[in-house]
Amino acid sequence: xxxxxxxxxxxxxxxxxxxxxxxxxxxxxxxxxxxxxxxxxxxxxxxxxxxxxxxxxxxxxxxxxxxxxxxxxxxxxxxxxxxxxxxxxxxxxxxxxxxxxxxxxxxxxxxxxxxxxxxxxxxxxxxx
Numbered sequence: 027x028x029x030x031x032x033x034x035x036x037x038x039x040x041x042x043x044x045x046x047x048x049x050x051x052x053x054x055x056x057x058x059x060x061x062x063x064x065x066x067x068x069x070x071x072x073x074x075x076x077x078x079x080x081x082x083x084x085x086x087x088x089x090x091x092x093x094x095x096x097x098x099x100x101x102x103x104x105x106x107x108x109x110x111x112x113x114x115x116x117x118x119x120x121x122x123x124x125x126x127x128x129x130x131x132x133x134x135x136x137x138x139x140x141x142x143x144x145x146x147x148x149x150x151x152x153x154x
Contacts, residue, residue, distance in 0.1 A: 055088040059141040060129025
């Protein structure tokens with residue numbers, strides 16, 4: 027992808043974020059959704075932290091990064107809770123958000139697809 031294409035994509039993303047922030051003001055809260063299962067921990071942590079930084083630069087202040095929630099921060103807790111309970115915990119956090127940001131590759135993630143479906147059901151706006 028050329029530098030011009032990347033700059034244009036960044037401007038479009040920032041414009042879309044500005045529109046969401048204008049509608050919701052200080053109450054805007056974004057949940058980041060994307061693939062984790064099947065990836066190296068280091069890789070998905072990097073991807074989620076980059077997405078969080080991108081949203082922060084675009085003007086969002088309240089961002090829910092699921093990799094910072096207890097089950098992802100402490101692998102022993104994830105092993106104890108298991109996939110289903112961890113996903114329920116994440117959905118509890120999603121329910122309190124006004125927006126969901128779908129990271130690249132979300133289509134291949136069962137959890138991210140469920141999060142997107144629930145976000146639509148609950149009327150949570152999607153940031154593209």
